[in-house]
Amino acid sequence: MTESRENWTSRSGFIIAAVGSAVGLGNIWRFPYVAYENGGGAFLIPYLLALITAGLPLLFLDYATGHRSTGSSSKAYRALFKGGETLGWWQVCVCIIIGLYYASVLTWAASYIYFSIGQAWGSDPESFFFNTYLQTSKATGFDLQFVSHLFWPIVGIWALTLVILYGGVKKGVELSNKIFMPLLFVLFTVLVIQSLRLPGAVQGLNAFFTPNWSAMMDYKVWLAAYGHTFFSLSVGFGIMVTYSSYLKPKTNLTGSGLIVGFANASTEILAGIGIFAALGFMAHAAGKEVQDVVSGGIGLAFIAFPKIISSLGAGADLFGLLFFSSLFVAGISSMVSILEVPIAAMQDKLKWSRKKAVTIIGGGSALVSVILFSSVNAIKLVDIVDHFINNIGIIGGALLSIISVAWFKRAALRELRDHVNRISTIQLGKGWDFTLTVITSLILLTTLSMTIFSLVKNGYESYSMSLQGIFGWGSVMFCAVVAIVLSKMKDR
Amino acid sequence: MNTSAIVMMIISMLFLWGGLALSILHLSKNPEELDEVLEEVKDQHTL
Numbered sequence: 014m015t016e017s018r019e020n021w022t023s024r025s026g027f028i029i030a031a032v033g034s035a036v037g038l039g040n041i042w043r044f045p046y047v048a049y050e051n052g053g054g055a056f057l058i059p060y061l062l063a064l065i066t067a068g069l070p071l072l073f074l075d076y077a078t079g080h081r082s083t084g085s086s087s088k089a090y091r092a093l094f095k096g097g098e099t100l101g102w103w104q105v106c107v108c109i110i111i112g113l114y115y116a117s118v119l120t121w122a123a124s125y126i127y128f129s130i131g132q133a134w135g136s137d138p139e140s141f142f143f144n145t146y147l148q149t150s151k152a153t154g155f156d157l158q159f160v161s162h163l164f165w166p167i168v169g170i171w172a173l174t175l176v177i178l179y180g181g182v183k184k185g186v187e188l189s190n191k192i193f194m195p196l197l198f199v200l201f202t203v204l205v206i207q208s209l210r211l212p213g214a215v216q217g218l219n220a221f222f223t224p225n226w227s228a229m230m231d232y233k234v235w236l237a238a239y240g241h242t243f244f245s246l247s248v249g250f251g252i253m254v255t256y257s258s259y260l261k262p263k264t265n266l267t268g269s270g271l272i273v274g275f276a277n278a279s280t281e282i283l284a285g286i287g288i289f290a291a292l293g294f295m296a297h298a299a300g301k302e303v304q305d306v307v308s309g310g311i312g313l314a315f316i317a318f319p320k321i322i323s324s325l326g327a328g329a330d331l332f333g334l335l336f337f338s339s340l341f342v343a344g345i346s347s348m349v350s351i352l353e354v355p356i357a358a359m360q361d362k363l364k365w366s367r368k369k370a371v372t373i374i375g376g377g378s379a380l381v382s383v384i385l386f387s388s389v390n391a392i393k394l395v396d397i398v399d400h401f402i403n404n405i406g407i408i409g410g411a412l413l414s415i416i417s418v419a420w421f422k423r424a425a426l427r428e429l430r431d432h433v434n435r436i437s438t439i440q441l442g443k444g445w446d447f448t449l450t451v452i453t454s455l456i457l458l459t460t461l462s463m464t465i466f467s468l469v470k471n472g473y474e475s476y477s478m479s480l481q482g483i484f485g486w487g488s489v490m491f492c493a494v495v496a497i498v499l500s501k502m503k504d505r
Numbered sequence: 506m507n508t509s510a511i512v513m514m515i516i517s518m519l520f521l522w523g524g525l526a527l528s529i530l531h532l533s534k535n536p537e538e539l540d541e542v543l544e545e546v547k548d549q550h551t552l
Contacts, residue, residue: 024537054513061520215506222510222517268532275525282521286514438535 016366018083019182021259026187028269031256033190033346035247035277036197038118038314041340044241044281045288046309049221051237052228059229059238060278067456068242069274070448072253073441074415076266077429079254085357086251087499089258090414093429094422099500100413101358104251106492107406108354111250112378114395115348116174117386120167121146121315122340129322129333138319143392150389153477157388164387170348171379177349178356178371182259186353190346197342201280204335205287207328208294217293220303221285236463239456244403246277247347249411251354258357267439288313295321311392314340352378364505393476394484400473401485404464406492412457419450426450 021027048056082089086104090097124146128134134141143149147163150156177189208214228234247253257266289303295317296303308317322333355378356370365373385394418426426446434440472481506514 024532054510054517057513057517061517218514219506219510222514223507224509224513264537265532265535268528268535271528272525272532275521275528279521279525282517438531 016360019259020261021187022183024260024264024269026183026191027256027260027264028272029194030187030190030346030350031247031253031269031273032276033194034252034256034350035245035273035347036194036280036343037247037347038122038340038344039245040277040281041201041284041288041343042310042313044245045221045285046307046313047237047241048285049289049307050309051234052225052231053220054222054224055226055228056234056238057222057224059235060242063235063238063242064274064278066448067239067453068246068248068278069270070445071243071248071411071415071453072246072270072274073267073433073445074418074429074449075248075253076257076270077433078414079257080260080264080266081429081432083258085258085361086254086354087358088361089254090417091500093425094417096500097417099496100410100417101251102496102499103406103413103492104249104254104410105355105358105499106495107250107402107410108252108351109374109378110398110402110406110488110492112348112351112355113382114386114398115344115351116167116170116379116382117163117391117395118311119170119341119344119348120163120386122337122344123170124162124166125315125319125337126334126341128319129337130330132319132323132329132333134319134323136323138323139316141319142315147392148389149392154479155483156390157384160387160389160391163391164383167383167387168379170345171375171382173345174348174352175371175375175379178352178375179368181367186349189349193342193346197339197346200335200339200342201283201287204332204339205283205290207332207335208287208290211290211294211297211325213293213295213297214290215293216297217289217291217303218286220293220307221289236456236460239453240408240460243411243457244407245281246274247350249414250407251358251410252350255354255357256350263436265437266433267437267441271439291321292317295324298324311395362499362502362504393480397473397476397480397485398488401468401481402488402492405461405468405489408457408461408464412454412461415449415454415457419446419454 021030048060078089078093079086082092084092085101087098087101090101148160150158177185179185180188243249260266292303292306296306299306306317318336319333322329322336325332352375355374356367359365359370359374360367385391418429426449430441430445468485472478473485
């Protein structure tokens with residue numbers, strides 16, 4: 014006997030879970046750096062335009078696709094056009110790969126909550142992170158040497174994720190987000206207020222918001238704005254398709270989507286203020302300019318921020334706890350949403366029970382993730398797989414999903430628009446068709462072409478070709494092969 | 506802070522946080538219970 018498909022308890026339950034998915038590590042550590050590197054205050058104009066002309070239209074497309082079919086991405090795309098199931102499985106595989114390394118980064122954030130007390134990184138956070146904590150291999154090839162203190166925390170992260178997923182849509186995903194999202198709001202607001210009180214904070218805000226208008230003439234700034242909006246909203250890789258499939262039949266999709274889109278972007282602006290106020294303090298304390306201390310991503314979180322925290326004296330422990338707890342809470346809700354995609358897909362395809370799907374998909378992913386990422390290669394694998402799977406896996410999947418309907422299956426696009434308009438208060442018109450058909454498609458096509466050209470010509474960073482081949486291109490190939498095989502399998 | 510930085514900060518806050526506030530207001534004016542009624546009303550108008 015098969016289980017009946019679950020729904021969110023309410024529209025607000027869906028909104029909070031969708032915000033929990035969209036607001037992740039990237040909002041805190043990616044947006045401020047991307048904005049600063051691409052014109053500071055001037056970047057905000059292409060960013061806001063990108064939100065309106067690409068981010069929200071894509072979000073509505075994902076919602077419409079999932080909600081209309083009441084199925085996970087593989088089922089939803091199959092219902093939309095011939096061959097769509099392969100595309101859906103591609104997105105499912107992308108989520109499985111992301112889940113493997115996302116757990117590793119969450120492990121670091123969780124460990125740094127503990128390290129914050131007494132600032133275990135000492136006077137050299139960079140050496141502590143790479144050598145003492147991650148024990149990064151100096152070998153250029155692959156090295157699976159075990160690091161015991163990475164093992165138990167990553168097991169713990171997977172255990173927490175699986176417990177939430179075992180709870181199901183209502184009592185697991187929705188309930189956890191109802192706890193995590195208010196907690197994140199409180200933690201992050203206190204963190205930003207603390208940052209703004211630091212000496213040098215104004216210097217940081219000046220660096221972040223002062224517009225460099227000449228940057229607006231650079232097409233790369235526009236690509237960065239559209240690319241960031243796209244990554245930030247969790248669109249194009251099955252999460253929003255899956256989440257919207259759990260909505261009740263008559264739900265205001267555009268009204269809900271606007272809240273998700275604006276809540277996500279609002280968090281990014283708040284993060285920009287908090288992060289740059291702290292970087293302003295760092296520059297002030299070191300007698301440097303902000304541009305000399307600015308960084309993003311892993312470098313910002315695990316090297317620059319520990320330096321800032323160590324300079325704070327009496328408030329260091331609290332500031333460290335707030336920052337790394339915010340990272341962890343933002344990340345865990347996104348992690349749950351990433352794993353929900355393959356679990357829902359297997360439930361739909363093979364009629365597995367929730368428990369069976371979580372055990373096999375979640376447990377299998379956990380096993381691979383723990384083996385690969387409690388080793389001396391953790392940082393290299395995270396960096397390589399993240400780059401390839403984000404820039405080819407996600408962008409490629411999203412591009413195919415858009416051009417399949419917007420360029421080749423216009424009737425399906427009209428059906429999706431009609432579906433949204435039947436149940437939503439804010440109506441989609443021909444402007445929505447245009448943004449998907451022209452703006453988003455061309456930008457994603459340009460971005461994907463440039464990335465593939467650069468990777469084929471120059472490779473990625475200075476990693477050995479064997480590492481890039483196995484874990485970078487290998488991840489992409491894995492998604493392609495598994496997607497084709499699964500789409501050929503008959504449903505049960 | 507310099508003037509241009511303040512202006513950009515205010516514009517982005519007004520647009521995004523204002524957009525969020527308006528979206529929440531819009532949805533609260535269209536509560537979930539009415540979603541099903543909306544469909545029926547639309548059906549009647551198209552008849």
